[in-house]
Amino acid sequence: MKEDRVRLVVFSALLTALSDIMGKDGKNSVLKFAGLNDYVNKDVPPSTDPKDSIDYETFGALLRSMHELLGHGTNAILFESGRKFAVYLSPFGYSLKDVIERLEKWLGGKWQIKSKGNDKEIVSIENCPVCRGLEAKTALCTVIAGSLSRIKEESTGEKFEVKETKCIATxxxxxxxxxxxxTKK
Incomplete structure (x- = not known):
């Protein structure tokens, strides 16, 4: 897959979360604002097949429209979308290494685990596909934080906080x- 393509499973999870949180009309409003009328009132199947992908321009248009229309509310939707998307990663295992490899294939960019430990890990992404071409005052890649959070919870049964400390958009x-x-107090 070329780096300018995003697997349909990612786009589907984002649209599902948008619909779950904002309702069908809210999702359709965001799609129309993004100029993505082909997806209005349609379900997008969560395919992981490499041939089932969208161009980055479409993915970016959806993310930009969410940020423009929803402002700070976008982060909650993207975090939840990431958590939903993580369900599609489960057949590939729950190790952080396996998940990072899968995300790199499905989204693009160069992913790596910079620090490993039982209670703390650091994941770094060069050429991040989520904030590509965007500028912001605060970190924008909440969808990735949601996915990492869910994967860590599913693999350990423990709760994890995932915080984006650096963002290309900033x-x-x-x-x-x-x-x-x-840790429980």
């Missing part, structure tokens, strides 16, 4: 996520 050279186990 001027950093990479997007970086700190994954930390939430």
């Amino acid at each position: 001027g950093d050279s990479v997007c970086e996520f700190h994954i930390k186990k939430i």
Whole structure:
């Protein structure tokens, strides 16, 4: 898959979360605002087949329209979308290494685990496909944080906080996520 393509499973999860949170009309409004009328009132199957993909321009148009229309509310929707999307990763295992490899294939960019530990890990992404071409004052890759959170919870049974500490959209050279186990008090 070329890096300018995003697997349909990612787009489907984002649209499903948008519909779950905003309803069908809300989802359709965002799609129309993005100029993605071909997807209005349609279900997009969550295919992981490499031939079933959308161009990055379509993916980016949806993300930009969400940020423009919804502002800060976009982060909650994207985080939940990432959590929903993580369900599609489960057949490939729950190890962070396996998930990172799969996300790199499905989304593009160059992903790596920079630091490993039982209670804390750091994931770094060069040429992040989520914030590509966007500029912001705060980190934008909440959909990835949601996916990493869900994967860590499913693989360990524990709760994890995932925080994006660097984002290309804010001027950093990479997007970086700190994954930390939430300890019970």
